[in-house]
Amino acid sequence: MAIRERLSGNEAVAYAIKQINPDVMPAFPITPSTEIPQYVATYIANGEIDTEFIPVESEHSSMSATIGASAAGARALTATSSCGLALMWEELYVAASNRFPIVLALVNRALSGPININADHSDSMGARDSGWIQIYAESNQEAYDNFLQSFRISEHKDVMLPVMICQDGFITSHGVENIELVEDELVKDFVGEYNPEHYLLNSKEPMAVGPYAVSNYYMESKRAQTEALKNAKKVILEVAEEFEKMTGRKYGFFEEYKLDDADYAIVIIGSAAGTCKAAVDDIRERTGKKVGILKIRVFRPFPEEEIAHALRNVKSVAILDRSEMFAATGGPLGAEVTAALYRAGQNKEVVNYLYGLGGRDITVTEFEDVYNELERMAETHEVRDNFKYIGLRE
Amino acid sequence: MKNTVEIRWHGRGGQGAKTAALLLADVAFKAGKYVQGFPEYGPERMGAPITAYNRISDEKITVHSNIYDPDYVVVVDEGLLDSIDVTAGLNPEGAIVVNSAKPASEIIPKLHGYTGKVYTVDAHKISVAALGKYFPNSPMLAAIVAVSKVMDKEQFLTEMEGSYKHKFSKKPEVIDGNMKALRMTLEEVLV
Known part of the structure; x- marks a missing residue:
């Protein structure tokens, strides 16, 4: 039985994170996504989940730390908005090109200037060429549902790409609406455990992460990212189909x-x-x-x-x-x-x-x-x- | 949309109009309704005019715009009547509830010719009597429930007690006062 609730979009995404219980969440606050790390930090402080929360001094660092955690073999995520995403720019490309299955909870907000805190897609649209998968939501329900599906897509062996789960700042992030939540056990089974194939902390397989690629290799690396994005189309639909079986809620492209x-x-x-x-x-x-x-x-x-x-x-x-x-x-x-x-x-x-x-x-x-x-x-x-x-x- | 009740709140930053709108969404949800409760965000500062909204319906709500033609308006700060046209778009079949010690007849001249029902609630008097402090949002919340009849009064009180217990889990001493403020308002606002 689904759980009937009423939550803001930020509460809904934070709840999804609680149900997923990821390994590492580095974050730096920015309106209107601030509540997401705030709620997750509360879950951690209350002992409800054992995620390692890393408070950092900027979004450049939050994405860097998320990348580091993902490279080490952890299931890692972060959250941000607007100028926070802009400050991650360099790392967004690093995350995608190194094929880290990171998830980013993005609460869409206008970029400066003039300074504005409200809903606008200029932040994620500016990042559309960074190699991330981008999934958008109409409602709090969709933001939550998309988040539950995110790691299944990012961590699929044919994909291995970061995913941005986007929702509109304030309109859904701060608006309270009815929502149906999925039971913890079902979420746990659906999302599953993350078992990375290659990771930095595997002493049996020493590897380098993020090395220089000369012209003779760079282009093939970019082509491989495009192949992974093509594969993602199939995986996104497969995951959506499985999600529909669990919840009755249908999703596609x-x-x-x-x-x-x-x-x-x-x-x-x-x-x-x-x-x-x-x-x-x-x-x-x-x-x-x-x-x-x-x-x-x-x-x-x-x-x-x-x-x-x-x-x-x-x-x-x-x-x-x-x-x-x-x-x-x-x-x-x-x-x-x-x-x-x-x-x-x-x-x-x-x-x-x-x-x-x-x-x-x-x-x-x-x-x-x-x-x-x-x-x-x-x-x-x-x-x-x-x-x-x-x-x-x- | 026809079966949706739309409510617009006018208040000042720090008075709890946003919290009241979210609490109304909360109790209406518990009464089995589809709800929305959302604030309109601008530069946030104490005392600045703020607007918050509710949609309450028996059917799923998809609209995500602000509310321009509300069925009901709640004015948490009487002083706003001089600077904001709070009745803009207000349904003449609906009503406006103003936090004021004055009778409705003295408020009506400030309402730009609004022809619908006008109610006043002395939230200051009620709040001080019930809580010993001035927090207008509980009386205004009870007043809009009484006026709009979006839910049964007894069910409202039952659900609010639960909400206050949750909201004030770290300061339970204010729960009784807030419940008293709700009851006093429901007795005072005669629809």
Whole structure:
């Protein structure tokens, strides 16, 4: 029997960490993810788990210590947000290229400046080329469920890559919602023990970690990372299937919400997808117009073919980004989904919106406006601007 | 969304409006509801205006936006009426509850023509009588439960006792006072 609870997103992730009882958690606090190491430290202080908590002096050090622990053969994780992730930049690449199965609880928040503490995907989107697997959540439930699945993906022998489990700052991290928790024993069985194949503290197999690679080897190393990301696609689906058997909750690369028969689709990541669902329900009930959503869960590896396939029958698509990439052409999700459609040979009206930067709210009504615009685009075959803004004061 | 009750809280940093919204989510959850309780975060400082929100429903809630057309509004600090349009978007079929020693008739002129029901609660008087100190959030929480009828009063009291026992496990001496403040408010606010 599932355990009915009401928790904030931070409480939910901290609870998942408690249930997993990892070996090592180095961390440095930053709003809005501070509560995660705080709650975990409380669990440790109360003797509920035996994780080694390492307080460090910066995020550069927290990721370095997580890497060190993972290299030694430990199951290691950390948590951060925004500028904290930015300060880990160098180590993010080190973690991925050395194939450490680290998990990072990321609470998405805008990068400075202007200084802002609110929800925005610019932190993780900036890290999209670092070689990490990225999984996003709409709700506290999804943040928790994704976290329970994370180590199964990262530690799979065909993957061995770090995983970032992302949720929206404050909106889910500090918002209290209903949630169903999985019993401790089931989590323990599902996650399993970590038995590293190669590790630094194995005296029977002396090894070097993180050595220099000359040009003659570097490129093959990068190619190997891409192969691992391709393998991750299969593993992510296998783990999700097993998770569904345990909980009844279904996960994939993305969620298709009323997309089957949809003429107009919004592609979106994170908590705002829930608000968009209310708009879809409202429009369908009020007008009968066929509107739907493709909510991205896995952004890295990018499920290009699957996304294009899911959108094959819609007439027009709006891709919503909660971060700038400053190409002056829109956002990263817009660029990648548009490329996916082009590569699949689909010729339809596509528009990219920027919304919610620095925590700017997005409402049901604003989503309804986007669907109206999609209808106009499909009817006139005219896209007025390739990218535009929602809720911006001009 | 039609079956969802939406509540907006206006208070000042340090008064416990956020805590009250989270407690309301807590008790409504225990009453079997789907709930959301969330604050709107800005620069955090004592005394600055803050907003917190609740959605309470019999169905799963997916909306993650702030609340612009609430069914109910709670004003924890009367002084905010001079600087914030607390009734913005407020459903005329709903109600507003203001922490004030004044009768509703003296508050109404400050409410930008709001035509719905207006209630006042003297949270200061109740809190000092029950707790010996001024913590407005327990009286305001009881007041909004009475006004919105989101749950049965007796069930509310039972669940709140459990919540206070959990929340104040390290200072149990304040549990009785807070429970008294809830009961006094429920007797005072006649809907």
